[in-house]
Amino acid sequence: MKRSGPLYTLLAGLLLALFMLSLNATTGTGSSSYGGEAPGAAPSSPAKGASKPAPSPSPSKKPSEQPSERPSEQPSKMPPPNADYAGRTDDNTSAVSLSLRDGKAIAYFCDGHDTESWLKGNVEDDGSMRLTGKHGAKLNGRLAGTKIRGTVDIDKETWKFTAAKAVKPSGLYRATTEVRGAKLDGGWIVLADGSQVGILTRDGRPAKAPRLDPDTRTARVDGDVVTARPVTP
Incomplete structure (x- = not known):
């Protein structure tokens, strides 16, 4: 033991x-299984199917600026075309004639007896017009197509009228002269049907005008020949 x-x-x-x-x-x-990969070992590849980190977004490129489009050119406004107009008042007692040239207008109102007025003013691009004459006379009208419609105010009276585009010899005529020491001022409106309305003022006294020859544009006053001319602004 x-x-x-x-x-x-x-x-x-x-x-x-x-x-x-x-x-x-x-x-x-x-030790290698607890301490991680051994020194010098190749790094392990990521598992198949593992999502890769998304790349950081690159700064977006600023779109190239398009050249600014030129604004469409607006058509230039033009005054109504040059033309003459003649017609009667709605009550058929008087006549009105107008001449338009380059945005200006001159008009003549006449009853063929003792009431008349010369008026003038501008024509707007939309065809509207406001003409004025002596003693507060007024004409307000508007061109639409081939006609001018409006009103004439004289001595607190108002007439409505329609004046159509005139074709020569229709239109407006005037003669200013002196015959045998008397001052004459005559106005004639020649209408499309050949009829005439006019006043001849002799030394300030109005009376019905003698007939005007549309071809020669002449009229006889006390045996003397008076020549009228087309009226334009």
Whole structure:
């Protein structure tokens, strides 16, 4: 019994030595599995199918500025065309004639007896006009197509009228002269049907005008020949 003691001690020492050797071997090979990748090892590739981080968006390019379009040119406004107009008042008692030239207008109102008025003014681009004459006379009208419609105000009386575009010899005529010491001022409106309405003022006294020859534009006054001219602004 006394000899087995040292034998047990020796066996225990051997077992302890074997245990330590196996423990060192185990820790040497397992360090790589706990400490990460071994030095010098290639980096592991990402798993297949793993989403890659989205690239940072590049600054958007500013769209090239388009050249500004030129505004469409507006048609220039033009005054009504040059023309003459003649017609009667709605009550058929008087006549009105107008001559339009380059945005200006001159008009003549006449009843063929003792009431007359010369008026003038501007014509707007829309064809409207407001003409004025002596003693507060007024003509307000508007050109629409080939006709001028409006009103004439003289001595607190108002006449409505329609004047159509005139074709020569229709239109407006005037003669200003002196015959045998008397001052004459005559106005004639020649209408499309050949009829005439006019007044001849002799030294300030109005009376019905003698007939005007449309071809020669002449009239006889006390045996003398008076020549009339077409009226324009």
